[in-house]
Amino acid sequence: MKLPAPPTEKSFPSALHHPRTATVIGRWLGLAVAICFLTGLFSHFQQDSPAWLHIPSRPASLYRVTQGLHVLSGTVVIPLLLAKLWTVYPKLFAKLPWPPSRKALTTALERGSILVLVSTMALELFTGFLNTLQWYPWPFPFKQTHYALAWIIVGALLVHLAVKLPLILTHWRRTPADRAPIADSLPPAITGLTRRGLFRTVAGAATLVGITSVGQSVPALGPIAVLAPRKPNVGPQGLPINRTAKDAGVAGIDADWRFTIAGPRQLSYTLDELQQFPQSRADLPIACVEGWSQGARWEGIRIRDLLRLSGAPPGSRVRVVSMEKGGFYATSELPAEFADDPLTLLALRLNGAELSLDHGFPARIIAPNRPGVLQTKWVHHLEVIS
Known part of the structure; x- marks a missing residue:
């Protein structure tokens, strides 16, 4: 029995695999990837700020917005990427030009960039999703790996765009042929789905995924956030917990506990003495790298007032030390602008308790425009850095 001939690229003549279809979905995907990359850079630089970069303390909720967008755009990328791959998969059946020529080199470069781009995006999305669940079943550090993969994606994407730019420009705008009925140009898909139907399906899927996940950072949509791993108002005192005291090895304090400040003047206070200070109030969100955020009312002592008592000179930075046993965030640093902001508190109370x-x-x-991992808990020591 004679076997059927293997498929070729021309075996898929449907308009759903036309370059115009791939270009439209590619624009949506590119926008989502750009938002995800830029907001991810902001989050990374919040935690590892280069010396040349100035991160402001205001707007107070800026990190809440950017990190919410980061996780939202990364989630929306998933259906867009799957749709994009489906529109172009017939290219897998295209033969490389032979003998070797300039066209063959361009084709090989295109396929190589796609291989790197798709594999790194898949790994980036997979590890990012598991990060929202706080599950790290791998031996490598998530933050550094996630950051490195992002730059590999950008590099591969630029190579891919450079190779495909003539085709993209050709199909960037609708032509008269695109406005004509599908039956007048290319055959419909076997499923009967038209190109416009595909666009609506993909846009609808991306929108549905976004709406049912963004509720972890937009409380008004919390009730329908069925795909979000966190409910922002569920937890002790109305806030979720990422790292418990047990996980951090903190069992509480004893009668000898004292809060200390190492500065030009060395200061030491008991908890009762701290509670006798004039208390300030700040309505600020906790916004975590996993994408969830929730506003809360905090009460405590302004860090800038404590620095003045210690004789710290203007423009001082502050190293914050936790009672946490080990961990990546047992210490953090408050840049001068954050330390001097009146909303930055050594918080003693949350939501009235x-x-x-x-x-x-x-x-x-608690400070404005800061990732939750830098809102250090179980603080017992501040060190002034002039």
Whole structure:
């Protein structure tokens, strides 16, 4: 029995695999990837700020918005990437030009860039999704790996765009042929789905995924956030917990506990003495790298007031030390602008009650426009850095 001939690129003449279709979906995908990359850079530089970069303390909710967009855009990329791959998969059946020529080199470069781009995007999305679940079943550090993969994606994407630019420009705008009915130009898909139907399906899927996940950072949409791993208002004192006191090895304080400040003047206070200070209030969100955020009311002592008491000169930075046993964020640093911001507190109370142990009792840092991992809990020592 004679076997059927293997498929070729011409075996898929449907308009759903036309370059115009791939270009339209590619624009949507490119926009989502750009938003995800830029907001991811902002989050990375918040935690590892280069000396040349100035991160402002205001707007107070800026990180809440950017990190919410980062996780949202990364989630929306998933259906867009799958749709993009489906529109172009017939290219897998195209033969490389032979003998070797300039066209063959261009084709090989295109396929190589696609291989790198798709594999790194798949790994980036997979590890990013598991990060939202706080599950790290791999031996490498997530933050550094996620950051490196992002730059590999950008490099591969630029190569791919450079190779495909003539085709993209040709199909960037609709032509008279694109406005004509599908039956007048290319055969419909076997499923009967038209090109316009595909666009609506992909846009609808991306929108649905976004709406059902963004509720972890937009409380108004919380009730329908069925795809979000966190409900922002569920947890002790109305806030979720990422790292419990048990995980951090913190069991509480004893009668000898003291809060200390190392500066030009060395200061030391008991918890009762801290509670006798004039207390300030700040309505600020906790915004975590996993994408969830929730506003709360904090009460405590302004960091800038404590620095003045210690004789710290203007423009001082502050190293914050936690009672946490080890961990990547047992210490953090407040840049001068954050330390001097009146909203930055050594918080002692949350939503009208004393901090629970899981939320950082006896004291924690709360500051505007900061990732949750830098809002250090279980604080017992500040060190002035002039």
